[in-house]
Amino acid sequence: MKSLRFLAARLGWAFLTILFVVTLNFFIFRVLPGDPARAGLRDPRLTREAVEAIRVRFGLDKPVINCVQALNPFEAGDCLVNPLDTQFFIYFGNLLRGELGISYHTNRPVADHLGQMLWNTVLLIGAGQVLAILLGVALGVLAAWKSRTRIDVGALLFSLLAWSLPTFWLGIILLFWGSSRFGLPIGGKLTPGLPFVSQAAMLKDLGRHLLLPTLTYTIVFLGEYMLIMRSTLLDILSEDFILTAKAKGLRTFQILKDHALRNAMLPMVTLIALNLGFTVAGAIQIETVFSWPGLGGAVFNAVGQRDYPMLQGAFLLLAVSVILANLAADLLYSLLDPRVRVD
Amino acid sequence: MTSPLLDVRDLSVDFHLPGRPPGHAVSRVGFTLQPGEAMGLVGESGCGKTTLSLALLRLLPPQGRIVSGSVKFNGRELLALSEPEMANVRWKDISMIFQGAMNALNPVASIGAQISEAVRRHYSFMTPVEARTRTAELLDMVGIGAARAGQYPHQYSGGMRQRAMIAMALACSPQIVIADEPTTALDVMIQAQILDLLDRLRRELGLAVIFVTHDLGVVAELCDKVLVMYAGVTAEYAGVDEIYNQPRHPYTQELLKAFPDLSRPRAALNSIPGYPPRIDALPPGCRFAPRCPAVFDRCHIDQPALHALTPEHLAACHLVESES
Ligand SMILES: Nc1ncnc2c1ncn2[C@@H]1O[C@H](COP(=O)(O)OP(=O)(O)OP(=O)(O)O)[C@@H](O)[C@H]1O
Ligand code: SF4
Ligand SMILES: [Mg+2]
Numbered sequence: 044m045k046s047l048r049f050l051a052a053r054l055g056w057a058f059l060t061i062l063f064v065v066t067l068n069f070f071i072f073r074v075l076p077g078d079p080a081r082a083g084l085r086d087p088r089l090t091r092e093a094v095e096a097i098r099v100r101f102g103l104d105k106p107v108i109n110c111v112q113a114l115n116p117f118e119a120g121d122c123l124v125n126p127l128d129t130q131f132f133i134y135f136g137n138l139l140r141g142e143l144g145i146s147y148h149t150n151r152p153v154a155d156h157l158g159q160m161l162w163n164t165v166l167l168i169g170a171g172q173v174l175a176i177l178l179g180v181a182l183g184v185l186a187a188w189k190s191r192t193r194i195d196v197g198a199l200l201f202s203l204l205a206w207s208l209p210t211f212w213l214g215i216i217l218l219f220w221g222s223s224r225f226g227l228p229i230g231g232k233l234t235p236g237l238p239f240v241s242q243a244a245m246l247k248d249l250g251r252h253l254l255l256p257t258l259t260y261t262i263v264f265l266g267e268y269m270l271i272m273r274s275t276l277l278d279i280l281s282e283d284f285i286l287t288a289k290a291k292g293l294r295t296f297q298i299l300k301d302h303a304l305r306n307a308m309l310p311m312v313t314l315i316a317l318n319l320g321f322t323v324a325g326a327i328q329i330e331t332v333f334s335w336p337g338l339g340g341a342v343f344n345a346v347g348q349r350d351y352p353m354l355q356g357a358f359l360l361l362a363v364s365v366i367l368a369n370l371a372a373d374l375l376y377s378l379l380d381p382r383v384r385v386d
Numbered sequence: 387m388t389s390p391l392l393d394v395r396d397l398s399v400d401f402h403l404p405g406r407p408p409g410h411a412v413s414r415v416g417f418t419l420q421p422g423e424a425m426g427l428v429g430e431s432g433c434g435k436t437t438l439s440l441a442l443l444r445l446l447p448p449q450g451r452i453v454s455g456s457v458k459f460n461g462r463e464l465l466a467l468s469e470p471e472m473a474n475v476r477w478k479d480i481s482m483i484f485q486g487a488m489n490a491l492n493p494v495a496s497i498g499a500q501i502s503e504a505v506r507r508h509y510s511f512m513t514p515v516e517a518r519t520r521t522a523e524l525l526d527m528v529g530i531g532a533a534r535a536g537q538y539p540h541q542y543s544g545g546m547r548q549r550a551m552i553a554m555a556l557a558c559s560p561q562i563v564i565a566d567e568p569t570t571a572l573d574v575m576i577q578a579q580i581l582d583l584l585d586r587l588r589r590e591l592g593l594a595v596i597f598v599t600h601d602l603g604v605v606a607e608l609c610d611k612v613l614v615m616y617a618g619v620t621a622e623y624a625g626v627d628e629i630y631n632q633p634r635h636p637y638t639q640e641l642l643k644a645f646p647d648l649s650r651p652r653a654a655l656n657s658i659p660g661y662p663p664r665i666d667a668l669p670p671g672c673r674f675a676p677r678c679p680a681v682f683d684r685c686h687i688d689q690p691a692l693h694a695l696t697p698e699h700l701a702a703c704h705l706v707e708s709e710s
Binding site for chain 1: 443445473474475476477478481482484486489490491492493494495496503504507508538540541554
């Protein structure tokens with residue numbers, strides 16, 4: 044009963060946050076100067092009619108909301124149009140139908156683009172995060188258990204180094220090394236023009252493309268996980284309840300697993316959820332270096348092309364995924380820590 | 387005389403901290419414990435009570451090292467056991483109730499799980515259901531009620547946590563329980579309840595108990611004999627009547643003076659002026675000399691040996707030695 048209410052409260056908050064983000068996302072892009080007809084397409088050969096046609100095509104001729112023409116203080120609007128015929132409500136309505144507008148650059152629906160790229164990014168980030176978490180936690184546990192030995196110092200140095208490497212620099216070095224030394228592909232997701240005889244051949248090609256970006260990603264994030272895990276675990280290993288566990292005659296492995304790690308996972312869950320937000324920044328650099336067709340690369344390109352609908356869609360997607368990651372962390376946290384459950 | 391259940395001799399523990407001389411936290415302490423006997427371990431804060439207790443179970447932190455001595459349980463030398471053998475002795479033969487039950491319990495595991503974990507560790511023949519039954523039995527025994535086994539430490543009051551800790555300590559029917567200040571941080575009413583419970587269970591189960599405490603009143607009520615420690619050494623070791631009626635060591639006498647009314651619990655002990663010495667900068671002679679009201683020249687030069695007034699009454703003081 045209590046935990047149901049907890050769940051409902053968390054879901055409610057997540058929903059409200061998403062609503063807020065959706066609204067903010069709309070206005071941010073209306074406040075930014077220029078629409079494609081004015082700034083995006085600065086081609087002097089465009090006639091006035093053509094510009095107008097483009098504005099109609101993208102729905103930019105409609106008022107932003109009632110009484111506001113273009114969020115421009117010098118352009119007063121015609122008050123009291125049909126509220127359903129304003130950009131804001133059209134945007135909302137379209138969103139509900141899963142439509143994110145049309146890319147200024149490719150003239151194709153943004154949702155189609157993003158859908159594809161999202162999966163590419165999820166593949167890259169997913170593989171990288173899972174590896175970074177597993178390796179980082181394992182290394183952190185090892186270092187904490189063998190604290191103040193050579194193993195600990197070695198793991199510590201490696202992690203500090205990995206953490207402080209600039210992402211794009213590491214990416215370029217690995218790209219150079221991997222492609223020249225091992226003949227790994229230098230970019231993209233699949234070798235273009237290669238006829239795949241089987242599903243397995245395609246997966247193999249995908250794996251070869253995924254290897255270097257995933258490795259970069261793993262190294263960049265592993266250091267932080269290891270350092271946090273190590274210091275959290277060191278704190279916990281000096282707690283009294285660990286002494287109790289030893290006094291009970293429990294074996295080392297059981298003490299680590301049932302007592303130390305269960306407590307140490309609490310800060311880790313928070314860190315992972317927060318990282319999923321920062322992840323995107325890392326993904327932008329890695330996807331750009333490796334020409335990986337993902338969200339990060341898309342954001343990078345869309346900025347250059349002033350492709351506002353594309354950016355707006357990507358921002359929305361990223362914001363929603365961060366909110367969902369936080370929701371998942373909250374729920375997981377309450378499963379792991381009985382003190383969080385309201386009772 | 388039957389051979390004792392626990393026979394501790396000349397036990398010494400040093401703490402090694404980087405950049406400091408070694409700290410002699412426990413020096414050549416010895417005592418025996420018969421089955422079912424209760425011993426009080428008293429002394430000011432920092433005199434080495436917890437260190438001695440942990441050393442018996444070989445649970446000292448990495449900086450602490452047992453440098454000499456012998457700990458025999460039922461004639462078996464515990465200091466010579468391998469680590470896995472020692473792990474089998476812990477909790478099965480000797481268990482411990484820790485100072486401060488809040489931190490001694492894992493906050494993210496249920497009380498029941500923490501108790502049955504100990505049961506299953508040492509009674510590996512038990513099925514999970516049997517272990518749960520045993521856990522319920524233990525919780526009933528300390529007056530918690532099996533229904534609360536699924537709850538977590540933060541859902542328990544301070545007194546309940548200490549009861550749960552007691553239930554846990556009894557999980558594998560040990561022969562010795564070390565209770566390290568089991569009632570600190572509890573209010574007076576709850577303290578009395580917990581001590582009554584411990585005393586009742588001790589008599590019912592025939593346990594030998596080491597009560598570590600500041601409280602001489604507790605010792606008078608619950609214990610058969612007393613080991614008074616000062617700055618890591620034995621000051622006086624005798625039956626409870628001798629300690630209260632004929633204390634021979636000036637430190638014991640001062641402790642009792644600072645504690646005139648035995649029925650009044652928890653008076654401050656530091657009404658003896660001054661402080662105990664640092665364990666890494668001990669005075670060359672008697673460790674109590676800087677604070678002793680009866681101090682004389684020899685005390686600053688010679689360390690007093692532990693002198694037997696009777697076979698059951700030992701004291702380490704030059705005065706005692708010269709008298710007899
Ligand atoms: N982990 C440690 N590292 C260094 N010194 C320690 C450590 N633990 C204890 N000591 C030192 O050993 C001495 C004995 O400490 P101990 O905790 O055994 O005293 P105690 O009699 O249990 O005191 P209290 O009544 O406050 O619990 C103290 O001087 C203390 O500073
Ligand atoms: S030996 Fe001296 S200083 Fe020590 S307790 Fe006896 S009289 Fe006091
Ligand atoms: Mg202590």
